[in-house]
Amino acid sequence: MSVFSTASVRMRALAKDPQVTRLAVILALLLIFFAAVRTPSFVRLSTWQSMAVQFPEFGLMALGVMLTMIIGGIDLSVVAIANMTGIGAAVIMLSIAPPGSDPSQAVPAILAAVAFSLVAGALAGMFNGFLVAKIKIPAILVTLGTFELFTGIAVIITQGKPISGLPTQYSEVFAAKLGGIVPMQLVMFALVVVVIWFLMSRTALGTKLYLLGTNPTAAEFSGLNTVSLTVRTYMLSGIFSAVAGLVMLANYNSAKADYGSTYTLLAVLIVVLGGVNPNGGSGRLAGTVLAVIVLQVLSSLLNTFPDISNFYRPLIYGGVLLLVIVMNQWYKPGNFARFFTRKG
Amino acid sequence: MKQRRFKAIAVGLSLAVGLSLSACVTDDSTSAEGDHTIVIVPKDSTNPWFVRMEEGVKAFASDSGLNVYQKGPSETDATMQAQVIRDLIAQGVDAIGVIPVDPGALEPVLKEAMDAGIVVVTHEGATQENTMYDIEAFNNTDYGAFIMDNLAEAMGEEGLYTTMVGHVTNASHNEWADGAVAHAAEAYPNMTLLEAEPRVESQDDGEVAYQTAKELFKKYPDLKGIVGTSSFDAPGVARAIEELGLTGKVFVSGTGLPAANKEILEKGLVQSLTLWDPADAGYALASLAAKILDGEEIVDGLDLGVVGYESMQFSSINPKVLEGAGWVVINKDNVDSFGF
Secondary structure, three states: OOOOHHHHHHHHHHHOOOHHHHHHHHHHHHHHHHHHHHHHHOOOOOHHHHHHHHHHHHHHHHHHHHHHHOOOOOOOOHHHHHHHHHHHHHHHHHHHHOOOOHHHHHHHHHHHHHHHHHHHHHHHHEEEEEEEEOOOOOHHHHHHHHHHHHHHHHHHHOOOOOOOOOHHHHHHHHHEOOOOEEEEEHHHHHHHHHHHHHHHHHHHHHHHHHHHHHHHHHHHHHOOHHHHHHHHHHHHHHHHHHHHHHHHHHHHHOOOOOOOOOOHHHHHHHHHHHHOOOOOOOOOOHHHHHHHHHHHHHHHHHHHOOOHHHHHHHHHHHHHHHHHHHHHHHHEEEEEEHHHHHHH | HHHHHHHHHHHHHHHHHHHHHHHHHHHHHHHHHHOEEEEEEEEOOOOOOHHHHHHHHHHHHHHHHOOOEEEHHHHOOOOHHHHHHHHHHHOOEEEEOOOOOOHHHHHHHHHHHHHHOOOEEOOOOOOOOOOOEEEEEEOOHEEEEHHHHOOOOOHHOOEEEEEEOOOOOOOHHHHHHHHHHHHHHHOOOEEEEEOOEEEEOOOOOOHHHHHHHHHHHHHHOOOOEEEEOOOOOOHHHHHHHHHOEEEEOOEOOOOOOHHHHHHHHHOOOOOOOEOHHHHHHHHHHHHHHHHHHHHOOOOOOOOOOOEEEEEEEHHOOOEEEEEEEOOOOEOOOOOOHOOO
């Protein structure tokens, strides 16, 4: 089979995936609604740029959660990893290039900080994976525990205060707009999406992860090294969280232990909304990416209504999540019929 | 398959209809194009302080006829506040008045706002760099001294005291506390600052203020007074005073809303609180933004149209900061007279 024909088979499979179709329809309707009631905002480029700056923060975390959920786990520690690695990066940057130092020191400072952050994110993720795969603690407990642990480390390093005064070159690079239009944050998100796409559909990893999520016992007997697979999955999630931390560092020009405290649930919401089965084994990258965009459009749309307080946001998110879960059940083969036969 | 897709569309449509129904109520906001749109962004939407501020913002909206409203994040989180501001920039509002959660975290997004030609003013953010003007209800040092006068009166002008701020990163709170300490050193020679812990944090949370105060009073039995700053400090400390049975032995002063503190004032747990009216501050902030939009010159003696802000003076330290004279004392005799 040639590459081309596998790709076209995949494309057709994607179009047939009901959750991806549903999300695309919802997104289209949302956009039509946006265009109709908020035309001036809708046609303005800055509206879309503003969204593209915001969603990579939690979108990157959601991508990590997605991978862990495909193997039947979950990663609730993403926000903590992002903050911890962001703080680490900020501390390193400030120790190499303190405010008022020579601008030429900024480059090594930024490189060291980015490298540290990615390595620390990978290690934190591997720690999660080790506890899940080797010690066999349920993922939800492990990552809830490490969430507290990593946040605790972040609080101790910073004493709970924000770390700011980073070299301006950092945000000039990571919060830049490529060609004056495309925000760097979006580029980083897109890069990670491409990496995941490649791993999931161009290497054996994707198939292995789906098998592990569908039936861990079968995966074990098929000769897969499930421990190493799990550790690697959580490691990827940790790395993506670290990238999210770098994005937040650029967006706020500072790092703090409790930035983005609402992102944990948002990331889980996105992944479930994206059609990933919380029990593992199924879920598509396209669904998750669409879900990220749907929620960001919804959120920015809400902010254009002066009279809708942001206090309604958790309510709307919670409603959307429940609606999607109900819809997923609804569309499962036979479920709808069973609904009625049981009643009768 | 076809039926399924139909169902999906039906569900999607009902979602959209639901959304548009909620939108119908508020649809008039776009009709104000052409007029100035001024948005006040508080630290959060539910804190009573900012609920009161919204009254002033609305009063200015009806006085001026401009499109003025308040829009804050659902939680006191610098991240969420930055996102609200980012969305406002995207909508192309004319002016943003911010009460920053964390000035440092907002520098990039406020710079973006100013680069986009939006008028940016702040309140309680004297350290904010990316702002045109910051208004304070009063000179922070003078207000600190004023809080200290109130505490000194309660303490009989002698004894050991410490200071409590919302966050040690909150510029205004710290300037008040510094002003209080400086004033005590000058005017009350028998009052001494607790050197071991000269400044504690309440994290703008009554519960934390209460816990911190309890620890302080147990650790330092000689401690006789706390200079509170945020509106959560004095009520939280008062709870600790009551629980430890120290009423009349230790004292606290600070900022507080009258209605929320009626009980502790009447019980005598707190002798007096100091305050400026957030509604007036909201009014003044929106008014300042409108004046900048109208191209008025911002000079000493500027009148923002509300009591206490009729003659704004530039701060002697920071050329961006305008100070009014908007403080008041609340005690058990006048607590009912404010109406909030």
